[in-house]
Amino acid sequence: MATPERTVQKYGGTSLGDLDRIRAVAARVKRRWEQGLNVAVVVSAMGGETNRLLALARSLSGEPDARELDVLLSTGEQVSCALLSLALKEQGVPAESLLGHQVRISTDSAHGKARIQSIKVSRIERAFEERKVAVVAGFQGIDSDDNITTLGRGGSDTTAVALAAALGATSCDICTDVDGVYTTDPRTCDQAVRLEKISYDEMLELAGLGAKVLQIRAVECAKRYGVKLRVCSSFGDDEGTWVVPEEEGMEEVLVSGVAFDRDQAKITVKLVPDTPGLAASLFGPLADKGVVVDMIVQNVSADGHTDLTFTVSGEDFSAATNLVQDVAEKVGAGGIDSSDTVAKVSVVGLGMRNHAGVAARMFEVLSDAGINIQMISTSEIKISVVIERDDVDKAVKLLHEAFVEDPGSLAESKPA
Ligand code: ADP
């Protein structure tokens, strides 16, 4: 008999929000399994559970110990993993729950943002040989010292894609509370439309710029290992959105999506002596503490001093401010200014590679609406701006209108 095809399905928190939903997910998994496929299901914690656990830890400790936090957070996925297995068995489907350490999802030791290094699939293959559905806890792994690690928020997506690669699965479905990847977050803009497919590179940008429908590392992993990745609804049977290698014609679309990240912060180190090594002395300590610096702007001034402004995620804001305060004193800076009420809005599209005018149009749209741009950064296929958080909804709607709903004026303009 031919070996059955393997597939991976991942279900997010909202899709597993209560027992009825868990039963519905079990029924959906059952349909796949009845088609003769070997199915590995990756689960997130039940909706809201990871936040609840985080809040518990934070009410005990201002800066919870990273190792203990991972032990705590990983319990969310342990619960949903066991419950889904029970629900499957109730529906007559043989199933086995497996935690990160049982599958041997090996990671580095970066608690809270660990990277998967390898996955040993033999335990899952054993389950498959017995025609069991393997229900795997997402988001968690184990380091070389047997410590429990977690992969960062949204990390179950990455577990699923990495598992699909390791198993040689024919596809990996990310089943969630929307029926695909949209041109922008459908919860923020009613006019958002579902994309039939999107290139890995555009999806990487969107995910990195705040579209949490997929974790960026999941997309990186899918691109690297050529995993056939699809985002679809947990509740229906629509085709969803395929994330695919770049295809001919994709460049014709100027802007595929508008992404935003409301949770950004901005720090300016003022009047720093403009000497070699300055950036290293400032950003070195931030990197050592794992703070990811995003945009950086340096304003040169005539009198040998300079202002340096950069952004970090809201989560890293207080750690970054404390570190920068110390360095600012050491290097004799004139002080620091900071704001944690900023956000980043970006437009992404392969078509930008050979089309001028997107940036100019973006700035015009924002300026016509009286929205002040505080920082700008560009890459080949994206333009991002930092604006006040209160302006995000308006900016997203206007940019979506200008580039997605009515791209006519730009599309007709001359390619670069
Ligand atoms: P899950 O719990 O299933 O992992 P997430 O909340 O992490 O789900 O991701 C799904 C959410 O991503 C959607 O509910 C939607 O609000 C948001 N989202 C942001 N940008 C987009 C986009 N471009 N397309 C679809 N969903 C998006």
Ligand code: ASP
């Ligand atoms: N439960 C984790 C989170 O809320 C992981 C995930 O949902 O993918 O971030």
Ligand code: MG
């Ligand atoms: Mg998610």
